[in-house]
Amino acid sequence: MPEAVEEVREAKVPFQIIEVDGPSMVPTLYPGDWMLVQHGARVRPGDVIVLRHPFQQDLLVVKRIAERRDGGWWVLGDNPGAGGDSTVYGVVPDELVLAKVRGRLRRRRPWAEGEGQRSVTAVLSWVFSAVRPVLSDRSASRRLRAR
Helix, strand or coil, X not given: XXXXXXXXXXXXXXXXXXXXXXXXXXXXXXXXXXXXEEECXXXXXXXXXXXXXXXXXXXXXXXXXXXXXXXXXXXXXXXXHHCCXXXXXXXXXXXXXXXXXXXXXXXXXXXXXXXXXXXXXXXXXXXXXHEEECCCCCCHHHHHHHC
């Protein structure tokens, strides 16, 4: 099943925050995480992107670019068991790539779950682990070729 995300505004603003809904990018992005995306950013292999699904263009997906191929980009999820990537729908044309993911915020907060620990240390620990840039994985194209 593809990674669904809420609607992306058409590049009227350079940055947008979008919620992740699906497991295909675990462990990089989990369902409920928030992504900071940049519209119009240059993309290259290893980048995590938001794109329109090639067969259901009202559905948006989040995937990692594996490599450039004739006609567009070969994209894969970080969670191979979740499916819904170029192994199913083939090469993604450039015009379906909407934004590049620049960062993520984990949704889970330890101080908001029941009677869990609410110390300053617990909150700071969550902040340092939850707010991260989403970095390119330059080894993605090498892994694809090695298979």
